[in-house]
Each structure stands twice: as structure tokens, then as C-alpha cells.
Amino acid sequence: MLYLDYAATTPPYDEVVDTVAEVMKRHFGNPSSLHRLGAEAETLVDKARQAIAHLLHVDKNEIVFTSGGTESNNLAIRGAVGRYKQRGSHIITTEIEHPSVYETFRQLESEGYRVTYLPVDASGQVKVDELEKKLDDDTVLVSVMYVNNEMGRIQPIAQIGQLLRRFPKALFHVDAVQAFGKLPVQPRELGIDLMSCSAHKFKGPKGIGFLYCRSGLELEPIVHGGGQEKGMRSGTENVPAIVGMAKAARLAMEQQPSFYKQLYEWRRMLINGIRDIPGLVITGSEQEEDMAPHIVHIMLPGMRSEVVVHALEQHDIYISTRSACSSGEQSPSRVLLAMGYDLEHASSGLRISYALEHTPQDAETFCRAFKQVTRELNLTAGPRVKRRYR
Numbered sequence: 001m002l003y004l005d006y007a008a009t010t011p012p013y014d015e016v017v018d019t020v021a022e023v024m025k026r027h028f029g030n031p032s033s034l035h036r037l038g039a040e041a042e043t044l045v046d047k048a049r050q051a052i053a054h055l056l057h058v059d060k061n062e063i064v065f066t067s068g069g070t071e072s073n074n075l076a077i078r079g080a081v082g083r084y085k086q087r088g089s090h091i092i093t094t095e096i097e098h099p100s101v102y103e104t105f106r107q108l109e110s111e112g113y114r115v116t117y118l119p120v121d122a123s124g125q126v127k128v129d130e131l132e133k134k135l136d137d138d139t140v141l142v143s144v145m146y147v148n149n150e151m152g153r154i155q156p157i158a159q160i161g162q163l164l165r166r167f168p169k170a171l172f173h174v175d176a177v178q179a180f181g182k183l184p185v186q187p188r189e190l191g192i193d194l195m196s197c198s199a200h201k202f203k204g205p206k207g208i209g210f211l212y213c214r215s216g217l218e219l220e221p222i223v224h225g226g227g228q229e230k231g232m233r234s235g236t237e238n239v240p241a242i243v244g245m246a247k248a249a250r251l252a253m254e255q256q257p258s259f260y261k262q263l264y265e266w267r268r269m270l271i272n273g274i275r276d277i278p279g280l281v282i283t284g285s286e287q288e289e290d291m292a293p294h295i296v297h298i299m300l301p302g303m304r305s306e307v308v309v310h311a312l313e314q315h316d317i318y319i320s321t322r323s324a325c326s327s328g329e330q331s332p333s334r335v336l337l338a339m340g341y342d343l344e345h346a347s348s349g350l351r352i353s354y355a356l357e358h359t360p361q362d363a364e365t366f367c368r369a370f371k372q373v374t375r376e377l378n379l380t381a382g383p384r385v386k387r388r389y390r
Helices: 014-026 034-055 070-084 099-110 128-134 157-164 237-272 305-315 336-339 360-380 383-388
Strands: 061-066 090-094 114-118 139-143 169-176 194-198 211-213 295-299 350-355
Touching: 014 237, 034 237, 070 099, 070 169, 070 194, 070 211, 090 099, 090 211, 099 114, 114 128, 128 157, 157 169, 157 194, 157 237, 169 305, 237 295, 237 360, 305 360
Parallel strands: 090 114, 090 139, 139 169, 169 194
Antiparallel strands: 061 211, 194 211, 295 350
């Protein structure tokens, strides 16, 4: 099997699996209980919070545990606009955000908020000067993802953070789900107020994540109950997953320098191995440093992306069409349409995502199978497609 869908989810580290199992067996107490078992569980949660905070160079009280990226995004956005609605009703995001951000803004728009959806250029980048033009005294929140989950474009987060320092009323939220453990992510240095992360994207457990919430900020909770996580996120803490996430975060950050270097090399091998396929389009920027090292996104206009995915599956190779949250949809990609591609191109996107364990031989295996699959599909797709690739 050659699994190349790491942007959707990652296989957990063996050490993380062992840690989660041990905590489930030995430390099953409720962290809110007053007895010894509860205190032991609470201590584990506290140590995990401190470990993650240390990796980000922030205070442990700025880390809020959630069920993952989607909840972190919802808590950051809805929590911020709910708590600071007296500041204004204008909120800004981009046309290429993950559904958990984009659909939340759409819902807020239906509730009366004034929403600006920033366009992107042909490479998928938001322009900072365009954002500056849209900011006003009524702006209360700006949400821009660090790395686009579908096609891998890195956004100018540092420049946006610098700009927003001149607009103290406007909070800055960043969806860093595809960035943590892969790119340098230091929220204080970048001027980020709220930052979402998800463990299963960096070889941690599913169903657990965290939100960085800058000290001094308050959020309106979206989950009510017993008041856990400083009242921001009620519910009994998932102790095994929290501890497993902290271990995965440490391992990912230790490997980050190697990840950065080796995966750019793998990216080059993959692109060079398939760029001669007739009709193939490589999306994003031509400048390597503008793109995340672990994602390559391509288009094959004239071929349906899901057909290519299933054809590769016959070779025991697994890639995806777009965000895992949207991959079952048959509609054209909202992200690719925002980048200016037509319906034919936007319906043919394919995402290949990988990790440190992949070898040059894996890249060769993929390229060989991919060329075979596209050649066979081209021959059987009918005259229109064959003309498209002539």
C-alpha cells in the first residue's frame, strides 16, 4: 500500500498509540474528581498543556483543549464575535478557507454580520494590501488559514499579523491545522490572537485538538456544561487523547527541520516525474517556498478527479480530490474556482500529500502508476478527452 493522503489524516506514531493505551488503562479517573485518581488525571492534562505551550513559546493557560480543528475554528470565530460584538459587526475571511471556517462565516452572515470574503490570486495567495483596504473601525475579526488544506499555498500570516497590530480592535484567527509540525508556528511572533490545531494531522489521535487563545482574550463558549477549560469548553477532558496529542506534538516539532528539507526534495521528485503528462496543470505558486512541503496539487482537465482516485486505488495507491471534509462532493472545487479556474479544471483537482517515511522509490512508484492510469483513462474516455490531450 502507498498511502499519499496525509493532509486528510496521518497514521499515529507508535509511541502515541502506546501512550494512549497506557493512559486509558492506568489513569482512567475524571480530572474533575476530588479523589486521587481524579488528581492524577488532572496532573496529566496539566503536563500536556504545559508541553504544548512550551513548543509554541506561550503560556499554558493560553491552550484550550477541543475535539479537533473544526471545533477549534468554531470556538475561535463564534466565541470571539459573540464576546466582542459590542466592538463591531464586520468580519473578514478568504474565499479559500476550510469548510469549518467558511461555513461558519456564511452562517454568521445569515445572522446579520457584515462579511468580507477576500479573493486570492492565481497562485491561491491572499494579498495583504487587499485586506488593508477592507479593514475599518467596525472590523472585529480576521480569519486566514496558514496553509491551504487543498492545494498547499502558504499565506502571508506574518505580514497580516503585522498589519493588524495597527487595528487593535480586530482579532486575528489562524487555522494552522496544516501548518503545525510542518512550518514554524509561533503565534506571539506572528501576531496571532487565536490559532487552531488538530492532532490527527501530525500523527496524533483523532478527535482531539487545541486552540491557542491569547492571554487577556475572552471567548463566548459554544459548548455549555461543567465549566472545564476555564469555562470555554465544557465537557470531561479526553485525558488519553490529550496526552497522546502532546507526545505527537513534541515528536512532530523535533522532526520539523528534517520534514521541511526532505519533503521539499520529495515534492520536486514528484513534480518532475509527472509534469510531462499531457494537459496536466500544477496548481499554486511556481516559487517552491510559497508552497507547503507536504502537498502537491494538480489538475487534469477533461478527467473526473474521483475516477482517477479510484483507478489509483486499484494499484493500492491512495490520494484525494480535496479536503477530506468535502471529498465526497461532486461539485467543482470552491478553492480552484476562487483561483480563477473554469469548471472543467475545478472538477479535476487531485491532492497528493506525504510524510517523512516516504522514499524516493515511493515517488517513482507513484509517478509510474499515475502515468499508466492517466494514459489508460485517456484512451477509454472518448474522442473529446483524447482531443484535449493531443
